[in-house]
Amino acid sequence: MSFTWTSAHRAELDALKERYPSPKALVLPALWKVQEQEGFLSLEGIEAVAELTGYSKAEVYGVATFYTMFHLQPQGTYTLQVCKTLSCALNGQGTILDHLKERLGIEVGETTPDGQFTLTQVECLGSCGTAPVMQVNDTLHEHLTPESVDTLLDTLSDKGGSL
Amino acid sequence: MSTQSVTITVDGTPIEVNPDRMLLPELLDKGFSIPHFCYQESLGSDGNCRMCMVEIAGKKRPQISCDTPIVAGMEVRTRGESIEKVRRDILELELINHPVDCPICDQAGECSLQDYYMEYGLYQGKVDKKEKHHFDKHIDLGANVLHDQERCVLCQRCVRFCRDVTHTDELCVAGRGDHSYITTIPGETLHNAYAMNVTDLCPVGALTSKDFRFQQRVWFLATSPSVCHGCAKGCAIDIDHAKSKYHDDTIYRFRPRKNPEINGEFICDAGRLSYKETQTYLLRTCLAKEEILADAEALDRMKAILTEDEYPIVVLADANLYTEELAALQAFARTFHAQLYAPLEAYHDPAFGDDWLKSSQRAANAEGVKRLGIATEMPTLNDNTLVINVNHPDGHRTANRIDLLTHRPDENTERVPARLTLPIAPWVRSSGHLINEDGIEQYCEQVLRRNDPTPTLLERLAHFLDKGDDTILDNMETAL
Numbered sequence: 001m002s003f004t005w006t007s008a009h010r011a012e013l014d015a016l017k018e019r020y021p022s023p024k025a026l027v028l029p030a031l032w033k034v035q036e037q038e039g040f041l042s043l044e045g046i047e048a049v050a051e052l053t054g055y056s057k058a059e060v061y062g063v064a065t066f067y068t069m070f071h072l073q074p075q076g077t078y079t080l081q082v083c084k085t086l087s088c089a090l091n092g093q094g095t096i097l098d099h100l101k102e103r104l105g106i107e108v109g110e111t112t113p114d115g116q117f118t119l120t121q122v123e124c125l126g127s128c129g130t131a132p133v134m135q136v137n138d139t140l141h142e143h144l145t146p147e148s149v150d151t152l153l154d155t156l157s158d159k160g161g162s163l
Numbered sequence: 164m165s166t167q168s169v170t171i172t173v174d175g176t177p178i179e180v181n182p183d184r185m186l187l188p189e190l191l192d193k194g195f196s197i198p199h200f201c202y203q204e205s206l207g208s209d210g211n212c213r214m215c216m217v218e219i220a221g222k223k224r225p226q227i228s229c230d231t232p233i234v235a236g237m238e239v240r241t242r243g244e245s246i247e248k249v250r251r252d253i254l255e256l257e258l259i260n261h262p263v264d265c266p267i268c269d270q271a272g273e274c275s276l277q278d279y280y281m282e283y284g285l286y287q288g289k290v291d292k293k294e295k296h297h298f299d300k301h302i303d304l305g306a307n308v309l310h311d312q313e314r315c316v317l318c319q320r321c322v323r324f325c326r327d328v329t330h331t332d333e334l335c336v337a338g339r340g341d342h343s344y345i346t347t348i349p350g351e352t353l354h355n356a357y358a359m360n361v362t363d364l365c366p367v368g369a370l371t372s373k374d375f376r377f378q379q380r381v382w383f384l385a386t387s388p389s390v391c392h393g394c395a396k397g398c399a400i401d402i403d404h405a406k407s408k409y410h411d412d413t414i415y416r417f418r419p420r421k422n423p424e425i426n427g428e429f430i431c432d433a434g435r436l437s438y439k440e441t442q443t444y445l446l447r448t449c450l451a452k453e454e455i456l457a458d459a460e461a462l463d464r465m466k467a468i469l470t471e472d473e474y475p476i477v478v479l480a481d482a483n484l485y486t487e488e489l490a491a492l493q494a495f496a497r498t499f500h501a502q503l504y505a506p507l508e509a510y511h512d513p514a515f516g517d518d519w520l521k522s523s524q525r526a527a528n529a530e531g532v533k534r535l536g537i538a539t540e541m542p543t544l545n546d547n548t549l550v551i552n553v554n555h556p557d558g559h560r561t562a563n564r565i566d567l568l569t570h571r572p573d574e575n576t577e578r579v580p581a582r583l584t585l586p587i588a589p590w591v592r593s594s595g596h597l598i599n600e601d602g603i604e605q606y607c608e609q610v611l612r613r614n615d616p617t618p619t620l621l622e623r624l625a626h627f628l629d630k631g632d633d634t635i636l637d638n639m640e641t642a643l
Binding site: 043046056057058059061062065066067068 | 322325326332335337338339348349350
């Protein structure tokens with residue numbers, strides 16, 4: 001399997017390149033593009049970033065593992081990011097997480113066998129007033145209860161693979 | 164030194180230093196002891212380990228000396244209660260998740276972490292062993308290098324070696340904060356010809372050599388300075404050997420010895436592992452054709468052949484011999500009116516050479532051969548010539564010959580048995596000079612003193628040479 005930039009991404013990166021004295025500055029935007037394109041960072045994608053930026057593959061791999069929001073494994077269609085910081089923890093994050101684990105039959109960090117859901121725990125999502133919260137891909141869901149989580153998951157499952 | 168030296172005060176003593184360098188290297192050169200992990204002479208400083216803190220008058224906080232430029236008149240303190248507390252605290256951080264498995268660690272005895280703990284640490288640990296976080300152990304990074312992530316202090320010397328010295332970039336620091344670890348990219352391995360140098364660079368037991376693993380405790384090893392015989396580059400090495408109970412004196416490893424003119428602080432993996440050849444498959448008995456002979460009997464027969472036979476004599480010398488041995492062979496050749504050759508063609512190995520420390524000329528003393536004026540082409544030989552083959556790789560082509568060999572002939576190569584075969588000791592059991600391909604002359608100490616009585620080449624030749632013969636010394640003088 002090899003990695004090729006989409007022409008749109010390639011153009012965006014070329015435009016960005018103009019802004020910086022060194023192409024090395026593109027390492028983070030380029031990794032984002034790879035993740036957008038593939039859903040995760042494959043080693044081929046990392047190699048493409050290394051080629052673009054002039055870093056070695058190992059250095060790009062180091063950067064990719066440094067940031068928790070880069071994924072090195074394929075993720076489910078929906079990434080469920082349950083907030084684990086104080087306000088959510090006090091407001092029943094544990095119950096929500098246990099409910100999710102039981103319903104999906106997976107542990108934190110795992111993906112359901114059908115490839116629909118990946119369960120993760122994240123630090124504060126900046127919505128303490130509406131705790132407990134969970135971010136599904138780019139959408140925040142607030143005031144969670146086991147029931148509302150069930151409804152949400154049902155809706156997402158119905159949508160199938162499409163967002 | 165182009166710039167003028169300046170005076171600074173260290174621990175109350177004024178000293179002259181070079182202001183072009185950073186503080187740490189200059190202080191280390193002047194004999195001060197300052198603990199450090201990430202700074203390494205060949206790799207420079209990285210400023211990541213924070214171990215080399217010193218106090219500088221006028222600065223609020225202790226500074227890392229590896230990255231502090233020297234300023235004339237600065238007052239530095241490397242000793243004292245407050246700076247030693249800082250060091251103790253940093254050590255304590257380094258050791259939080261360290262497994263403290265020194266009793267089974269190969270690095271114990273030459274480990275910076277261990278030394279610094281004994282010198283500056285000695286605190287009562289606050290972390291229970293059960294609370295320690297565990298990382299992966301004995302990960303095979305390839306190229307005979309094993310990685311123990313728990314022992315790692317993340318000084319990144321190995322990463323910088325692969326990035327800045329070999330330019331192969333196999334290693335990186337993955338993860339973040341206290342989850343960081345050294346790794347190769349998944350599915351890839353260390354693949355450069357110098358990879359085992361990272362085991363020397365590693366200040367702790369995180370990177371160890373698979374070859375040396377669990378073989379010997381380092382405090383039992385005696386070290387002899389020598390020179391690698393792997394190729395004409397002549398990298399300076401230290402040979403670590405030990406004579407332990409029920410075992411004869413045995414070499415356990417070769418390590419690079421610093422020689423800025425040749426190899427800096429590194430050697431190639433092939434050279435590092437070539438110690439095995441010096442003590443395996445050695446020839447120990449004299450042979451006539453394939454029949455075993457006593458040593459004295461073999462010498463008598465050799466004398467008889469040399470003096471009684473009418474054949475013209477040709478001596479084929481190994482170009483790995485010490486200059487002294489080659490000079491003695493010249494005297495030997497003169498005594499018996501023989502032609503001396505050291506054909507170099509057999510040592511040419513373009514696949515081995517590279518543009519750094521590996522030369523495609525595999526003979527360690529090829530330059531010595533040339534300086535002594537010994538012919539380097541292969542003479543035309545047939546069975547009307549008596550060949551004295553002194554360990555030359557191509558010396559076994561004709562049947563009418565006497566072999567002086569260090570190793571048992573390879574059974575897989577087709578080989579006519581020699582009329583007479585006498586063993587000689589390998590290079591680690593004698594001493595002498597080598598001249599490398601750049602003309603640099605180095606001395607090799609005798610390393611091993613084994614129980615095995617195999618004589619050296621010089622001891623063999625002494626039976627045939629006139630004791631008053633000064634020509635050997637004359638030859639040596641011409642060469643050196």
